[in-house]
Amino acid sequence: MESALHYAARHFYAPALISGLEDEKTKSVAVFLTSDLPELQRGLLEWRVTGLQGTLLHDGTVAADVAPRKSQLVQTLDLQSLAQQHGQNSLLVWLTLEIGGREASRNLVMFAPPKELDLVDPALKTEVAETKSSQRFPIRRITSGAA
Secondary structure: HHHHHHHOOOOOOOOEEEEEEEEEEOEEEEEEEEEEOOOEEEEEEEEEOOOOOEEEEEEEEEEEEEEEOOOEEEEEEEOHHHHHHHHHHHHEEEEEEEEOOEEEEEEEOOOOHHHHOOOOOOOOOOEEEOOOOOOOOEEEEEEEOOO
């Protein structure tokens, strides 16, 4: 538990944050960038909408200026047709912000609380590779769906 908290804490004070605010009435997600950076940065916003089984339903990217010391609405994703087709509680919206070719922030937006999602077993498997180093072991996660 403690190591999971430490992993999550790495992102608590990141200088750039991508976040999304879902609107259940309009079936949309407003995507915001919040920056504590001292200077303007060029960023790339990526979003992927998947079903609960991990099937890609919609995706896109847009270049965005990350304004210094500011929070701004960058994009509003209209998911009404996907919500009607798949059900809004079956949509996962994955958000990623890249700055300088590196992931600066990521987030997940859901229209339902996690306990109400009808998740499937992801059939999670791992592979541990052998290396020449006795201190590092690459681990690969394999899954059949969202995990």
